Structure formats: C-alpha cells, structure tokens
Amino acid sequence: MVNGVSHPCKVVLAASIAKALASEVHNDLAKLSRKPHLHGYLANKDPAARMYADWTGKTCRENGFDFTLHDVEREDLEDELRSANHRDEIDGVIVYYPVFGSERDRTLQWTVSMYKDVEGLSPQLISNMYQNIRFLDPPFNVQKSILPCTPLAAIKILEHLHVYNSFLDYGKRLFGRRITVINRSEVVGRPLAALLANDGAEVYSVDVTGVQQFSRGSGLRRQKHETKDLEGWGLEQCLPISDVVISGVPGETYKIPTNLIREGAVCINFSSEKNFDPDVKERASIYVPAIGKVTIVVLLRNLVRLVQNKPEESGVGGA
Amino acid sequence: MVNGVSHPCKVVLAASIAKALASEVHNDLAKLSRKPHLHGYLANKDPAARMYADWTGKTCRENGFDFTLHDVEREDLEDELRSANHRDEIDGVIVYYPVFGSERDRTLQWTVSMYKDVEGLSPQLISNMYQNIRFLDPPFNVQKSILPCTPLAAIKILEHLHVYNSFLDYGKRLFGRRITVINRSEVVGRPLAALLANDGAEVYSVDVTGVQQFSRGSGLRRQKHETKDLEGWGLEQCLPISDVVISGVPGETYKIPTNLIREGAVCINFSSEKNFDPDVKERASIYVPAIGKVTIVVLLRNLVRLVQNKPEESGVGGA
CATH class of the missing domain: 3.40.50.720 (NAD(P)-binding Rossmann-like Domain)
Structure with a gap:
C-alpha cells in the first residue's frame, strides 16, 4: 500500500549523479595501461580561473588522474599549446578561458589538437557533434568523437x-x-x-x-x-x-x-x-x-576517451 | 555514426517479453521450498476452453510447475471449488470460463479463495486493485495482493x-x-x-x-x-x-x-x-x-506470489 501522500517530486542533487558517473569513469580508468595526465594552461590573472584550475587538479588527483598546471604569459600560450600537441606524455589539455577575452580566444581553441581536447571545443569535434557523427575514424568507429562538457x-x-x-x-x-x-x-x-x-x-x-x-x-x-x-x-x-x-x-x-x-x-x-x-x-x-x-566528472570521462582513442589502447592501428 | 536511415519503430513480440518475465519467475520459483501446484477446473464443452486448459498445463510443466486438470459437471463446480479452498496441496485455482455463460459465473469467481486465485478475480483482490492497496496484510505488507492477469x-x-x-x-x-x-x-x-x-x-x-x-x-x-x-x-x-x-x-x-x-x-x-x-x-x-x-507467464507469476504469501514461505506468522 502507498501510505500517506508524499511530495510528488524527486529532487536529485548533482553530487549523487556525479558519484555514479565517477564510478563508471573509474571502471574505464582501471582498464587503461597507465594513468592519464591532464595539463592545464592558466594565462589570466582572474582569481576565479585559478580557483577552477585548482579544483580541476584536486578532482583529477582524487579520481586517479595526474594533473599539471602551467602558468604562462598569454602571448606565449599559442606556442605552448602547439608544443603540447606533440608531447606524448600529455594526454589532455584544458585552457582556462577567458585569455584575451575577445574573438582571439577562438584561435586558441582551434590550436588545441582534437586528440587532446578534453573540452570538446575543436572545430572538427563541434562539427561532428552537429552532424551527428560520433566517431573520428569511420568506417572503423573505434575512436569516439569528444563532446563539449556542459x-x-x-x-x-x-x-x-x-x-x-x-x-x-x-x-x-x-x-x-x-x-x-x-x-x-x-x-x-x-x-x-x-x-x-x-x-x-x-x-x-x-x-x-x-x-x-x-x-x-x-x-x-x-x-x-x-x-x-x-x-x-x-x-x-x-x-x-x-x-x-x-x-x-x-x-x-x-x-x-x-x-x-x-x-x-x-x-x-x-x-x-x-x-x-x-x-x-x-x-x-x-x-x-x-x-x-557532473560537468567536472564529464571532463575526466572525456580525458579517458582521449586515451582510449590512442591506437595503443584501442588495439587498432592508425590514428 | 548512425549509418543510413533505418525504420524508426522497434516491434517487440510478446514472446521476447514473456521469456524475460519467465526468467524472473524461475528465480522466484527456485527460492520456494516446493513446486507450486495449479489446479484447473473445466466444466464446459467448448473445445477452445479445453485447448486453453491444455496450453496452461503444458506451460506449467515447461516452467517447473505442477498442473492437474479436473473435468467436472458444472453443477458440481461450486462444491469442487469450496473443497479446493481447503486442500493444502492446492496452491492455485483456475476456472475455465464461461461455465454457465451468465451472471451466475460471477458467484463461481466469488467462491474461489482469494488465497488461491491466480486470476485475481476475487472481490477483495479487485477492490484492493481499484483502491491502490497492494498488500493483503497491512501494516506488515508481506503478502502481496494478486492482480488480474491481462x-x-x-x-x-x-x-x-x-x-x-x-x-x-x-x-x-x-x-x-x-x-x-x-x-x-x-x-x-x-x-x-x-x-x-x-x-x-x-x-x-x-x-x-x-x-x-x-x-x-x-x-x-x-x-x-x-x-x-x-x-x-x-x-x-x-x-x-x-x-x-x-x-x-x-x-x-x-x-x-x-x-x-x-x-x-x-x-x-x-x-x-x-x-x-x-x-x-x-x-x-x-x-x-x-x-x-505474456499473460500466461503472469498467471504463473501470480501462482508464485500465492505460494510466497503463505506464512511458511514468507517466514512471517499469521495469514
């Protein structure tokens, strides 16, 4: 019997959903051959951006990921990102926006390799999303396209x-x-x-x-x-x-x-x-x-996907 | 990638749902101390009713239940059902309607004990259903009320x-x-x-x-x-x-x-x-x-519920 008349609505807090999602991420993480390493790039003086960067680092470490924060001058950032794209030990890149606070920030987004972009902001990834293309490597469909976090x-x-x-x-x-x-x-x-x-x-x-x-x-x-x-x-x-x-x-x-x-x-x-x-x-x-x-756990999930997409993890040749 | 444009509708056949439900019934059955025994009462000459009775028996046996069919004269049926209500070895009763094909059939439905009624047609069970009362033994709520099969x-x-x-x-x-x-x-x-x-x-x-x-x-x-x-x-x-x-x-x-x-x-x-x-x-x-x-598997599910409702199976005193 349904006793009494209770509140009709179930209020669901993000923390409970984040916890369930984190547990899935941990399962995937356990299957990887190594600990993924996220690199953050901070090039502004906004205390809120630094707080978010610190929070990313804390969440990474709590969940079994490595995190390195790079404090850089904003005029150096594009070069730093180009360099990061070629360094194998960097699995994922996150940039703390705004940097220039103008349209110029968009060229920074375009600089991050789509194979390292945990935020899913690369033009090819955005295009895939709108076009409902879910993989990077059709027709093999092993490498998943990354979706924007929020x-x-x-x-x-x-x-x-x-x-x-x-x-x-x-x-x-x-x-x-x-x-x-x-x-x-x-x-x-x-x-x-x-x-x-x-x-x-x-x-x-x-x-x-x-x-x-x-x-x-x-x-x-x-x-x-x-x-x-x-x-x-x-x-x-x-x-x-x-x-x-x-x-x-x-x-x-x-x-x-x-x-x-x-x-x-x-x-x-x-x-x-x-x-x-x-x-x-x-x-x-x-x-x-x-x-x-939930958004921050999704960022970690994207980082796992980026590592899974690498040929040595997916067991499939070619990238 | 979603390749091509496929038919939007998923056609689901009852057999596939029945199979999943039967698997749940088998799990519950395995926890009982004995094999439930359904008794069918056939008191008309309709070949369709006999076919349905035979189908019930076959389905019972295929799924690990005992089934006994009683061929009775319709004037004897009410006495037979009263007797069945008191025989401990009879777990469930199903009557193949129509018997008289008139309002009189309703008194037959009322004769079957609600504790043996696999079809959920007893007045108390029907009343519970409309009143959204889901157990027979409030406030303990161990014995589930039986719902009509279809x-x-x-x-x-x-x-x-x-x-x-x-x-x-x-x-x-x-x-x-x-x-x-x-x-x-x-x-x-x-x-x-x-x-x-x-x-x-x-x-x-x-x-x-x-x-x-x-x-x-x-x-x-x-x-x-x-x-x-x-x-x-x-x-x-x-x-x-x-x-x-x-x-x-x-x-x-x-x-x-x-x-x-x-x-x-x-x-x-x-x-x-x-x-x-x-x-x-x-x-x-x-x-x-x-x-x-699906309906026939639901009938078996109801039979399991009837046995679970017995004090010796539920581990709770009183009936």
Missing part, C-alpha cells in the same frame, strides 16, 4: 534519470520525448538542443529572439537534426507539451512560470542562478537544481 | 519497455506519462486504466460512450485514482497528447487512426484483432502487436 553533462544526467530509454536502440533513445531548452548560446544551449534532437527528441530551443524546433523529422527520417523557426511560439506553447525542461538563463531575475510546466515533467537547471521557482517541486516528477559537479 | 500483463510489458521509470519511487513510476486505453471493459480496460493511474499516469479511458480521465490529480495528491468524464473528448483529443496507446477493441473492423498518434508513442495491442494499422510502425517508437504470451 551539454554532455546534461545528456549524462538525462541518462541517469532514465529519460533516455535504454530499451530503444542507441541514437533513438529520446524518440517520443519533447524537450524545451531555455538558452541557445553557442557554448551550451545550441549544442545541447542539437545533441538531444540527434538522439531522437523533438526539441524546442528558446531564447529572447524566439523558439526554434530541432528535430530529425517525422519518424526520425533524417540522420541528423534540422531546425526550423516556430513563428509566434513562446514558453506558453513549449512548456505544456514538454516532458523535460532544461534551463540555463544567466541572471537572478529570470524565473520559469511554474504553471506552464507539464505535470510530472523532468526539470533541470544548468544556470548558476535558480531559473526554477521552488514550487516547481509541486509539479515536476524530478528536479535537478544544478549540474556543475 | 491488465497485469500490460503493466509488465510497460515495465519491460522502460515506460515505467525505475528511477522514480515505486508507485509513482508513471508520473508525467499520458496513456490512452481504448476499451473500458470490467475485465481488462477499466482495471488497467485504474492500475496505470494508481502508478501515477494520467489515463484517458476511451470507449463508445466517451472518454474518462483516470488520475491521482495534480502532484499525485490523491492516494488512489479518481475518474472524471471528459465531455466532448474523443481520440482526436487523447491520442496527440499520449505517450502510450493501449488498445483492446474486439472485431476486425476497428482501426486506430494512425495520423492521430503522437510521434514516438509506445503502442500496444491486446485485442485478438489488430487494432493498429501496419503504418503505426512509421510513427511509433515501440509497437507490441499482441500480448497473449
């Missing part, structure tokens, strides 16, 4: 919550799900909408300019998502039909109107502010208030 | 397909799901709608008289479902918003309009006829064309 963290959370239906075939596990993503930044919102649509969801990507639908079309006919503008749509149209709502709007003032959210929806906040009102717990089946702790 | 088969199929989200707490695993059930018979459609709503779904129960909503209300506030008429609703309103469509309409002519079904819906047919057009495979994420083979 969008991938959201995916891993949805897998953990069983929103991905593992009964369905890989690549179609969101078929039948409608997902609203509020934020369409190039860093998180747009890649996330594309990833979800590539996995079969119908995605409503919302920002101040309007709503775009990302989907693979009727019956998942297309191999990758395409987008179309939903003229006249807003949250009023998206939220009542969405099984999942993922929000990452910066700023303290933004709040999603709870009354528009579908009963039993899964709600995930990836903003540093709380985009959902506390009363979301009266409506949602699952609420994840923050995702940061 | 509705339970549909539930087990939805669990197998991961429509039940096992990440959510037991009793809320359908929260956020909208399910259309076409058929509101007392034998299958209405109990099924009630079971789904009791597990957290919003259910649209459809028959020729109209549409009823079964749900536990906003935020699953109620402990059991309540129903309300949805005036003016039809399939046009239900299907486009339903994640799951379950249909059991008798007759060859009935077909569900595929164009109304939501992209990526899970579609299950429990009619002996095909209620879904073949083109449902162009729209659904999962299609289960028939469920009969």
